[in-house]
Amino acid sequence: MKQRKFMVNGGVLILLVLGSILGIFTFVLGQGMDEEPNNTCETAQAVGAVELPFTLDGSLDTPPAEPDVDFFRFTGVPGEGVQVELNGIPPEQGVGDPVLGLFNSECILIAVNDDSGSLNSRLLFTIPADGVFVLAATGYPDFNFVGEGFYSGTYQLALAPAVFAGSISGRVVDAVTGTPLPGDSQPFAIVELYRCSNGDCFEFVNSQSTDSMGEFRFDSDFNGVPLLAGTYRIIAYAAQYETRQTEPFDVGEGEDVDIGDIALTPHPVVISESRACSNLPSTGGICSYRIRITNRQDTTFQGAAWSNVNASEIGSVLNFTLFPAGPPRRVSLAPQQSKNVHFAFRVPGTVQDGAFICADAFVGQGSNPFFDTVAATFLFCISKGADGEFRVVPEQEARERWQQLYGTLPYGEAPYGKAPAPAKGKE
Numbered sequence: 133m134k135q136r137k138f139m140v141n142g143g144v145l146i147l148l149v150l151g152s153i154l155g156i157f158t159f160v161l162g163q164g165m166d167e168e169p170n171n172t173c174e175t176a177q178a179v180g181a182v183e184l185p186f187t188l189d190g191s192l193d194t195p196p197a198e199p200d201v202d203f204f205r206f207t208g209v210p211g212e213g214v215q216v217e218l219n220g221i222p223p224e225q226g227v228g229d230p231v232l233g234l235f236n237s238e239c240i241l242i243a244v245n246d247d248s249g250s251l252n253s254r255l256l257f258t259i260p261a262d263g264v265f266v267l268a269a270t271g272y273p274d275f276n277f278v279g280e281g282f283y284s285g286t287y288q289l290a291l292a293p294a295v296f297a298g299s300i301s302g303r304v305v306d307a308v309t310g311t312p313l314p315g316d317s318q319p320f321a322i323v324e325l326y327r328c329s330n331g332d333c334f335e336f337v338n339s340q341s342t343d344s345m346g347e348f349r350f351d352s353d354f355n356g357v358p359l360l361a362g363t364y365r366i367i368a369y370a371a372q373y374e375t376r377q378t379e380p381f382d383v384g385e386g387e388d389v390d391i392g393d394i395a396l397t398p399h400p401v402v403i404s405e406s407r408a409c410s411n412l413p414s415t416g417g418i419c420s421y422r423i424r425i426t427n428r429q430d431t432t433f434q435g436a437a438w439s440n441v442n443a444s445e446i447g448s449v450l451n452f453t454l455f456p457a458g459p460p461r462r463v464s465l466a467p468q469q470s471k472n473v474h475f476a477f478r479v480p481g482t483v484q485d486g487a488f489i490c491a492d493a494f495v496g497q498g499s500n501p502f503f504d505t506v507a508a509t510f511l512f513c514i515s516k517g518a519d520g521e522f523r524v525v526p527e528q529e530a531r532e533r534w535q536q537l538y539g540t541l542p543y544g545e546a547p548y549g550k551a552p553a554p555a556k557g558k559e
Contacts, residue, residue, distance in 0.1 A: 164506070171279060173239035175205035176266050184214070185292040192227055192271060192284045197277025201270045203235075204289070208259045213294030215360065218253040218269055220287050227285040229272035237264035243355055246272055248335055256294055256357050285435035296358040298388035300325065301349040304342050304368050307395035308428075315341025315348075316528070319370040323348045323394070326365045328380045333365040361385045368394045371509055374404045400429045401506045403493055404470060416481035416519030421511065422474045423493050427465035435497035435506070436460040439475040442492070444537055447484030457491060460501065479514070479522060487516040488525075488533060 135185055169175040179188075193200040208214070216234075220226030232253035234243045237260065248254035259265055269289060271281025290509055304313045304321045313321040321342040327335040338354045352358050367377040373396040383389045404426040409419035427433040438460040444452040457475040479489065495507040513530035514522050525533065 170203050171199070171201050173203050173235050173266050173268065174279075174539065176205040179204050179206050179418065181207045182291070185285075185290065187207075187291070188289040189286065189287065190269065191286040192269065192281070200284070201268055201274065201277050201279050201281075201536045203266055203268045203277075205264065205266045206291075207263050208265070209295060210259050210261045210263050212259050213296055213358070213360075214259060214265075215294045216255045216257075216259055216267060217248075217286060217290045217292075219290065220252060220283075222283060223285070225285050227269075227271050228283045228285055230283070231270050231272050231274060231277075231281065233268035233270070233277050235266040236260050237262050237266070239266065241277070244275055247276070254335075256353065256360055257355070258294075258357060285446055295361040295385045297361040298359075298386050299349055299351040300359065300364060300366070300383060300389050300391065301347070302366065302391040303393050304346045304348070304370065305395050306395045307397045310395075311332040312346025313342060313370045313373070313396060314344045314346055316344055319372055320531075321346060321368065321370040321373075321396075323369075324367045325350050326364055326367065327360070328363040333363075333380055337364070359383065359388070366391065366394065368396060370396050372399050373397065374399065398428060399507055400427070401433055401435075401465075401497070402426050402428065402496055403495065403507050403509045406493070406509070407509045408411060408491075408524050409476075409514070411524060412479055412514070412522035413445065414481055414485075414522075416479045416522070417478050418476050419489075419491075419514065420476040421491065422472050423464065423509075423511065424472050425463060425495055425507070426470040427467060430467050432467065433463065433465040433497060435463050436501040437463050437473045437493060437495045437552045439491055439493045439511070441477050443483075443487060443489040445484065445486045445488050447482075447487070463495065481520070483516060485516050485518050485520065488537065489514050489522075490530065492532060 170177045181320045188228045192202065192203055216232065218232040220230050221230055229251045230253050231244065231246045232255055233241060234255050234257055235241055243255055243257060245253040245255050259537050267289060268277045269287055270277050271283030274281035304323065305311060306313060313319055315321045322339060323342065324339040325337040326333045327337050338350055340348055342348050350359060363380050363382050364511060365378055365380050367375065369375050376394055376396050378394065381389065381391060403423050405424045407422050409421045412419065425437060439457040440454060442454050446453060457477040461473050463471065463473065490513040491511045493509055493511055494505055496502055498504050513525040513533065515525050516522050
């Protein structure tokens with residue numbers, strides 16, 4: 133049997149239950165031990181109702197020889213906001229990479245966090261309708277909370293009342309023309325919201341596409357929890373535009389903040405429009421299409437344009453292929469001039485039903501355009517249906533299908549949502 137001492141706000145185990153934010157009046161004073169079993173949600177240590185802020189110090193034994201997870205069951209007022217941090221402290225003996233989990237009263241995992249702006253973890257939530265929530269402390273990469281973490285040591289679980297903001301809104305526009313940049317059509321503008329602390333703005337909160345008028349509004353994080361009052365930054369993207377981030381700004385309790393226009397600068401050379409090929413019969417045929425390239429610079433542009441074709445579910449041994457749609461086209465554009473560039477490739481009727489064939493386009497400058505690219509964009513997709521016919525896929529559907537197949541957005545598209553964290557090795 134393992135025994136641990138828990139410290140509350142620097143003293144020996146003092147469970148203060150003063151019925152303020154989280155419940156009824158009770159008072160427990162003295163030294164206590166955390167006695168196993170509390171390695172599962174079902175055997176969680178019953179903490180009950182506590183006054184916030186509340187801190188609890190504990191430790192995880194050395195895995196994998198002694199798999200260890202700590203679960204704690206709390207009660208509180210339904211709908212109240214709670215912010216929880218799991219920190220490995222002190223640095224020398226603390227859990228090097230703690231993982232924090234939130235479960236409901238039925239031991240269903242609601243949320244998990246690893247690395248909230250640092251290797252420590254943080255969750256923000258509202259207390260469920262039955263007033264019960266369970267917190268779990270473990271080490272990376274034990275995301276199932278079964279004691280398979282790589283890290284041991286001491287930690288502190290800190291609970292505090294959450295102060296919620298109202299909303300954050302704004303608009304994304306073209307810096308040259310002032311035209312709103314929509315998120316449901318070209319250039320597919322996207323905004324990401326980050327929370328700032330200690331001068332850094334690395335904690336991802338949420339992301340969304342702008343609407344047809346380039347507007348956006350955040351009132352919750354990606355888990356659906358209301359925004360925490362504090363300091364934020366927005367990063368805006370759009371295809372063929374330079375990325376821009378705002379300066380950090382504050383949002384107070386219940387405050388609705390409109391940050392106004394975020395103006396994105398277009399790339400100096402852009403693929404300003406494209407025209408997909410037509411539907412093809414079951415016997416296949418030539419897919420002919422074009423793009424329009426515009427030079428927005430005050431100097432002449434010299435370079436080349438080329439198009440790649442990416443096909444999957446084609447029935448070959450590899451079941452995919454990638455090839456150029458002909459040789460690169462030389463491009464010379466005077467300042468502010470536009471030019472149409474044409475491409476084509478043959479689609480064989482022998483590819484299997486369900487084949488998914490997409491085209492993109494690149495523009496490069498100078499004598500080495502392949503290595504000095506200035507513009508790129510996804511163009512279109514065609515798919516072979518069960519009837520054998522090849523049809524152009526609607527634009528948004530094509531993007532979604534591409535993401536499902538390849539796990540990323542098409543070339544030239546802005547990133548969406550939080551980028552995957554780099555894989556961590558065992559330390």
